[in-house]
Amino acid sequence: MAENPEVQCLVDGKTYHVDEGLYLADLSTTIRQRVKSDYPEAKVTDFICGHHLLKYRLANVDAMINSDLKQSQKINRKLTRAMQSDDYEITDVNETLSKSLTFGERVADDVARFGGSWGFIGIFVFILLAWMLINGLQLFGVHFDPYPFILLNLVLSCIAAIQAPIIMMSQNRSADRDRMAAENDFHVNLKSEHELRILHAKLDHLSQNQIPHTLEVEKLQIEILSEIRSELAELRDRQE
Numbered sequence: 001m002a003e004n005p006e007v008q009c010l011v012d013g014k015t016y017h018v019d020e021g022l023y024l025a026d027l028s029t030t031i032r033q034r035v036k037s038d039y040p041e042a043k044v045t046d047f048i049c050g051h052h053l054l055k056y057r058l059a060n061v062d063a064m065i066n067s068d069l070k071q072s073q074k075i076n077r078k079l080t081r082a083m084q085s086d087d088y089e090i091t092d093v094n095e096t097l098s099k100s101l102t103f104g105e106r107v108a109d110d111v112a113r114f115g116g117s118w119g120f121i122g123i124f125v126f127i128l129l130a131w132m133l134i135n136g137l138q139l140f141g142v143h144f145d146p147y148p149f150i151l152l153n154l155v156l157s158c159i160a161a162i163q164a165p166i167i168m169m170s171q172n173r174s175a176d177r178d179r180m181a182a183e184n185d186f187h188v189n190l191k192s193e194h195e196l197r198i199l200h201a202k203l204d205h206l207s208q209n210q211i212p213h214t215l216e217v218e219k220l221q222i223e224i225l226s227e228i229r230s231e232l233a234e235l236r237d238r239q240e
């Protein structure tokens with residue numbers, strides 16, 4: 001058969017049918033480089049038999065799997081380190097504040113809350129009207145603060161003088177709470193950003209390395225299948 005020449009395998013020098021292997025020119029670049037690193041004098045016109053080629057193909061697949069695994073482990077280690085990092089300590093603002101709350105501060109909060117309610121206004125208006133009616137009309141014969149209610153003025157001034165700093169205290173505390181919440185948010189954002197960046201690296205690794213490698217392995221399978229198919233066809237030809 002003139003159109004089916006016999007060729008020599010570059011590994012062991014044995015003679016094979018041309019269908020039983022491939023020329024180096026037909027190999028993928030990575031496998032060809034692998035062969036060339038073992039046989040530096042090999043040329044692209046050299047032939048390698050299927051048996052020896054399989055060894056290089058498997059070595060190539062192994063190398064891909066190993067590099068993918070190493071990369072994944074590296075990214076996972078990074079992620080674990082980021083999760084454990086103390087830089088992003090997150091505190092429960094409400095819990096921290098309520099733990100450090102003194103009796104005075106709690107009273108200030110309650111007073112401020114009551115002072116800013118409709119209930120307080122209602123009660124206050126009622127007391128004012130009662131005071132003025134009792135003293136103005138001298139009901140029940142009581143007139144300890146006759147018109148123009150100078151004592152009432154004094155009482156009102158005292159209440160206002162005390163209420164203002166109490167409200168300020170409460171406001172300071174809510175400002176503290178806001179500041180702590182903002183700090184917390186900042187840390188949470190920082191942590192999310194870091195994790196997101198690692199996730200990006202993971203996705204990049206998946207799309208740029210792992211998926212192409214999987215496709216390459218699939219291609220290899222198809223190549224081997226087509227080689228088997230052509231060998232079968234050759235066998236069938238020889239039988240006829």
Ligand SMILES: [Zn+2]
Nearest residue numbers: 009011049052
């Ligand atoms: Zn061989």
